[in-house]
Amino acid sequence: MVSFYALLLIPLVGALLSLLIKQGKAWQVLGKLLAACLVAATIGFVVQHHAVGQEFISLPSSLEGFPLDYVLLGGELLLSLVLIVISIKRKNILALLLVLTQTALTVVNDFLYKPGESDITKIFVTDRLSLIMVLIVGIVGALISLYAVGYMGNYHHHNPQVKDRRKLFFFILYLFLAAMFGLVLTDDLNWTHFFWEITTFCSFFLIGYNQDEVSNKNAFTALILNVLGGLGFTAAIMISEKVLGSASMSFIVQSKAALGSMGMLAVALLCFAGIVKSAQMPFTVWLLGAMVAPTPVSAMLHSATMVKAGVYLILRMAPLIGGTITGDMVALIGGLTFLGGSFFACSTSGSKRLLGYSTVANLGLIIACAGIGTYATIWAALFLMIFHAIAKSLLFLTVGVAGYQLNSLEIEDMDYLIVRMPLTAMLMLIGICGMFIAPFGMLISKWAALEAFIQLSGAVGPILILLLAFGSAATMFFWAKWMGKLLMVNLLPKNKLINERSMSFDEMGSMILLGALTVVVCVLFPLLSRVLVQPFTDLCFGPHELNSGNLIITSIMIGMIVVVPFLGLLIQKVAPVLMGKRYMGGAKTKDNGLTFENALKETSDMKLDNYYLGWVFSDKKGFMVFSIIAILLILALLGVSAL
Amino acid sequence: MNGIIAGIIYLIGAPILGCLITGLDRKITARMQRRKGPPLLQPFYDVVKLFQKRTVVTNSLQLPLMICHLVFVMFSGFLFFEGTDILLTLFVMTVAELFLVLTAFSSSEPYSFIGAERELIMSMAYEPMIVLVLVGFFKASGSFHFADIAQSATPVILQMPLLFLGLIWALTIKFRKSPFDISLSPHAHQELVRGTASDFSGSVLGIMEISEWYDKIFLMGFVYLFFGFMGWWALVPVALVYFLEILIDNSSARLSWQYALKSSWIVALVLGTLNLIYFYIPR
Numbered sequence: 001m002v003s004f005y006a007l008l009l010i011p012l013v014g015a016l017l018s019l020l021i022k023q024g025k026a027w028q029v030l031g032k033l034l035a036a037c038l039v040a041a042t043i044g045f046v047v048q049h050h051a052v053g054q055e056f057i058s059l060p061s062s063l064e065g066f067p068l069d070y071v072l073l074g075g076e077l078l079l080s081l082v083l084i085v086i087s088i089k090r091k092n093i094l095a096l097l098l099v100l101t102q103t104a105l106t107v108v109n110d111f112l113y114k115p116g117e118s119d120i121t122k123i124f125v126t127d128r129l130s131l132i133m134v135l136i137v138g139i140v141g142a143l144i145s146l147y148a149v150g151y152m153g154n155y156h157h158h159n160p161q162v163k164d165r166r167k168l169f170f171f172i173l174y175l176f177l178a179a180m181f182g183l184v185l186t187d188d189l190n191w192t193h194f195f196w197e198i199t200t201f202c203s204f205f206l207i208g209y210n211q212d213e214v215s216n217k218n219a220f221t222a223l224i225l226n227v228l229g230g231l232g233f234t235a236a237i238m239i240s241e242k243v244l245g246s247a248s249m250s251f252i253v254q255s256k257a258a259l260g261s262m263g264m265l266a267v268a269l270l271c272f273a274g275i276v277k278s279a280q281m282p283f284t285v286w287l288l289g290a291m292v293a294p295t296p297v298s299a300m301l302h303s304a305t306m307v308k309a310g311v312y313l314i315l316r317m318a319p320l321i322g323g324t325i326t327g328d329m330v331a332l333i334g335g336l337t338f339l340g341g342s343f344f345a346c347s348t349s350g351s352k353r354l355l356g357y358s359t360v361a362n363l364g365l366i367i368a369c370a371g372i373g374t375y376a377t378i379w380a381a382l383f384l385m386i387f388h389a390i391a392k393s394l395l396f397l398t399v400g401v402a403g404y405q406l407n408s409l410e411i412e413d414m415d416y417l418i419v420r421m422p423l424t425a426m427l428m429l430i431g432i433c434g435m436f437i438a439p440f441g442m443l444i445s446k447w448a449a450l451e452a453f454i455q456l457s458g459a460v461g462p463i464l465i466l467l468l469a470f471g472s473a474a475t476m477f478f479w480a481k482w483m484g485k486l487l488m489v490n491l492l493p494k495n496k497l498i499n500e501r502s503m504s505f506d507e508m509g510s511m512i513l514l515g516a517l518t519v520v521v522c523v524l525f526p527l528l529s530r531v532l533v534q535p536f537t538d539l540c541f542g543p544h545e546l547n548s549g550n551l552i553i554t555s556i557m558i559g560m561i562v563v564v565p566f567l568g569l570l571i572q573k574v575a576p577v578l579m580g581k582r583y584m585g586g587a588k589t590k591d592n593g594l595t596f597e598n599a600l601k602e603t604s605d606m607k608l609d610n611y612y613l614g615w616v617f618s619d620k621k622g623f624m625v626f627s628i629i630a631i632l633l634i635l636a637l638l639g640v641s642a643l
Numbered sequence: 644m645n646g647i648i649a650g651i652i653y654l655i656g657a658p659i660l661g662c663l664i665t666g667l668d669r670k671i672t673a674r675m676q677r678r679k680g681p682p683l684l685q686p687f688y689d690v691v692k693l694f695q696k697r698t699v700v701t702n703s704l705q706l707p708l709m710i711c712h713l714v715f716v717m718f719s720g721f722l723f724f725e726g727t728d729i730l731l732t733l734f735v736m737t738v739a740e741l742f743l744v745l746t747a748f749s750s751s752e753p754y755s756f757i758g759a760e761r762e763l764i765m766s767m768a769y770e771p772m773i774v775l776v777l778v779g780f781f782k783a784s785g786s787f788h789f790a791d792i793a794q795s796a797t798p799v800i801l802q803m804p805l806l807f808l809g810l811i812w813a814l815t816i817k818f819r820k821s822p823f824d825i826s827l828s829p830h831a832h833q834e835l836v837r838g839t840a841s842d843f844s845g846s847v848l849g850i851m852e853i854s855e856w857y858d859k860i861f862l863m864g865f866v867y868l869f870f871g872f873m874g875w876w877a878l879v880p881v882a883l884v885y886f887l888e889i890l891i892d893n894s895s896a897r898l899s900w901q902y903a904l905k906s907s908w909i910v911a912l913v914l915g916t917l918n919l920i921y922f923y924i925p926r
Contacts, residue, residue: 416751418704437738447730450774454781462919465778466771469915470908473770477763480741484748484759489702553727557718557735564714568707577706580699582752583841593752608756611764616904 003045004057004124004185007134010037011178014145018170023153031149031170031506035142038177042138049126050531053539054250056187057124068118072194073110077103079201083223092220098227102197105234109190113241118188125187125250128536132382133184133312135532136389139517141177141304143510147397148173148296150504155294158404162210169209173300176202180305184312189237189247196233196273196309200226203306206297207290218289225286229276229310236269249316256320261642267320268641270313271330272634277310278363281337282627282634287360291352295400298352302359303393311363311385314370315378319540322373328460329637331371333630335467337364340626342474344619347612351399351409354478355392357619358435361471362388362442368464369449372456375541380448382533383525387442390521391434394514398428401507405498412609417486421498423508425486427515434518436479437561444525444554446472474617481610488608491592522558526551646790650725653860654717661856662687668889675893686852693849701750701842708746709847715739716854720861728787729777736861740766743839743851750842758838761826764900768823768907769813773865775915776810779803780868782922789864793871800869805918807869811884812910816903817862820892825900834897 014034021027049055080103087096126134148170156164179198186192200223208219237247243262244255252259252267259267279287290301301307314330321327341361348354362384369381402417402424403409417425435442446468453464500508521528529551537544581593588597589606598604666683673680682688700706719735740762747759781787783802784795792799800807816823824830827838835841843851866884870877898906 437741443734447728447734450730450778451728451787454778457923459923462916462923465775465919466912466916469771469774469778470912472774473767476737476741476770477767480744480763481760483741483745484756487704487708487745487749488751489704489749490751553722553731560714560718561738564711565707568710571710572703572706575698577698577700580701580844582701582750583754583836584752585754585836606753608751608753611760613764613904615901 003041003048004126006037006041007045007138007181007185008178010034010041011174011181014038014174015171015178018174019167023164023166028149028506031146034174035146035510038142038145039139042134042142045138046131046135049131050128052126053535054125054127056121057126057185058121059123061120063120068120068123069110069114072118072190073107076106076194076197079197080106083201083204090216090220092224095220095224095227098224098231102227102230102234105231105238109234109238109241113238114190114247115241115245118190122248123188123191124185126185128532128539129312129315129382130184132386132532132536133308134181136308136386137177137180137184137304140389140393140514141180141300143514144296144299144304144393144397145170145173145177146506147299147400147510148294148506150506150508151296151400152294154404154504154507159210162212165209165211168205169294172202172205173296176206176300176305180309183309187249189233189240189249189252192249193230193233193237196277197230199277199306199309200230203290203301206300207293209293209297215292218286218292221289222286225276225283229273229283232269232276233273236266236273239263239266239269253316253319259320264324264326265638265642267317268326268638271317271321271326272638274310274313274317275330275333275367275634277313278307278367279310279360280333280364280367281340281360281630284337284341284360284623288353288356291350291356295352295396295403298355299393299396299400302355302396303389307359307363308385308389311366311370311381314367315381315385318370318373318378318381320373321371326637326641327371327373328458329371329633329640331368331460331464333633333637334364334367334369334371335464335471336626336630336633337361338368339467339471339474340364340622342471342478343617343622345478346474347614347617347619348478349411349610349612351403351411351414351482352396354411354482355395355399358475358478359388359392361475362392362435365446365449365468368467369452372452372460372464374452374456375537375544376448376452376455378540379529379533379537380445380452382536383445383529384442384449386521386528387434387445387518390514390518391431391442394427394434394511394518395431397507397511397514398424398431401503401511402428405502411482411485414482414485415608416488416490416492416496419489419492420496421500423500424511427511429483429486430515430518432479432483433561434522436475477613485610490594492594493591519558519562523555526555646724646726649789650721653720653724657720657860658853658856661859662690664859664885665856668885671886671889672893675889686856690849690852693844693852694846696845698845698847700844700847701752704749705746705842705847708742708749709843709850712739712742712746713850713854713857715742716857716861720857720864723861723864724789726788726790729780729789729792730774730787733773733777737766737770739854743854746847747839747842752842754836754841755839757835758826758841761835761900762839764904765816765823765826768904769816771908772809772813772911772915775911775919776803776806776813776865779806779918779922782919789868792868795871798870798872802921803869803918805914809911809914809918810865810869811887812907814862814866814884815888815891816907818859818888818892820888822891822895822898823903824892824897825903828897 083099152166179195182195204219204223207222208215241247276283338361341357345354345357366381366384369377406413453461584593595603665686670680716739719732723732744759744762747755780792783799784792827840863881866881867877870880
């Protein structure tokens, strides 16, 4: 039990401390300490609980008779009150109306629908899926918060126009982590919903951190959409309390046969809430808008928290929706988002925006897998989620430091990065490899997903295959051209090189750890599968055999991809090569071809820009089309489930 | 065990056979153009000469990345004939392709750079088609493994004729044949110096040539799978397909990359969907 309390209390203590302690030396020490404690608590918790299937965690019996439900209601009302005040202050009528509706529904639910008092033995639960989520939130979240300690100092140094509100920033950041732990460890949906609303609340503040016009606008977009999703969540709770007489997640999952059409509608509404939270089409806008915030926020929203909450909820529903029309619709929305996200990423030159589209695409794939809801697809979905969390956070962190060192977040400005910032570029390359190259986990999971789609018999199978085939072709394009930019090599003048030692220990340390984690998790991937992932899929679908031969080959490939490049460098050492001049079409070049003499006899810089294929993949034109299809699919999702 | 032997035979035999096919290709191409053409072993002589030259590189990553390219090309073919899951093989092939592109990018000069971009666009053009062909193989034979598909009871070609046409389209891109020799052409009529390979010379270029030989045999393996039921006679249609590729090469003009991408995707979508529908009709 100790580890459970530690898990919830450490981020809460961190949140309180960040309000109390001044930003400075003391905070820097404390930030490291908190991250270390968080990782330790996470590992302790997982070690303690990894052996059991599903286990309820009882609160201490001294809480018996304590009006927990009023605490819950009070907490929810407090959240609403803050949001209402801000909405009025900023004169955002739509947000105000939605928050008011949400509050009203919550109150109605608490007083009219709730079957009884919260049972202190039945609020919190843990199973393998919760453990996987705890690992992601705990470890990746801790590393990001560690990075933020160093990064935010630099951020305010480089952006003097932004008001320094770091106390609030870290308060929200740790609160976010606590809420995520709560979210994945609760079984009573009323409580899950409470934590769900906290994550919406936290993301609103973090996105609006800079307090300029764009940040405020985007923060409200995120708020409005997520409260809309939250409305679906509340409606789902009310329906399930009315129809099934319970809002227990495990009870709902077990009563598949008794759901009926109303029960199915509740499940569909929960999926809807998850789709909004994980920024699927057409709700992608809020996640892309969230890019205006400092980089650790994006890293947090994309990998450890927020969007993963949406995916988590849909994964919970997977055994219920697998093989139903509801599930097919969810899968199609995911597949469509995968295609759209991958396409739009091709025409995107901003690194953070590209990462955003790629997140959306990957979540789409996870949701497509969850919607299909078979043994193999859930296995693939869980691994996609794990690998995505690690690789994507690594990418955001490296992009963050490259961003302020280069004064630009554009991929076009990352020429020669392997020469200019070797360590950052290497880590960025590891992150990109982790996102799409065999044998890294993402690709293995994609392959497992494709094989599972092929073996489906329904009409949704071939559609998903087509979406995946065209989407992954685009994936290769946008990642590879980014890698190409990073791997451009030339002798550069001294003033172009960047001293990486100027980075803070926190930034460097968290990036290196995440880079190492990306590789280690790939190596340990069979172990992870046996200890955490397969037990969960076994629990949902009964035991299955997985083909171990392919796992062995992937292990061989991990070795190859690490060893072969070094082998190549070694061969080059042994058989010395001559450095020649690059071919520049006969132009008069200087500085190894970095500059050349143009037709007017002036010196021009040589600049090489990537292709963006705006004429096929533009998000300006395409977004509308994808959104309309997605809206139709969502209407169908809710409609067919209610029938 | 049989699989590993097949894989090793590939590793040893593919460069020899690939070299001969390339020589024959040049010979037939010459005859089609009413030239006499080089000797059959000319590609071999070329590569030997490339290796005898001093290695001149334009940056320190060129040679290592090119070696990675070769190793992964060899590995993908090995896995394919060894009998590993063909989808996994496809992904290894993508990794190999990526290393070639990165080699070109590392040169950081305009011709290689545009060549690399075009190389990526072309691989984006053919990849969906190849994935759909592999999906078709599974639907036709119920397996993802080379030997099972080759020995499938019902002739694969009869079940996926449209996907076969699509594969020929994709192979035209893969073999760098006109009208799709957009990033790098084996012929003298270039538009971007030598595109992707502009900055390669000596052993770097030699390694690339060898990896193309490996790739050729690996890709012919896909064609073979369509005719596996014919046993050794399957080599006849395989040879015919290659002849067809040479014919296409010599009778068409290079397209723009925009057109190549668009047309390839439309072809993949139409042929792929129609053929997949056939598999999903309840029988």
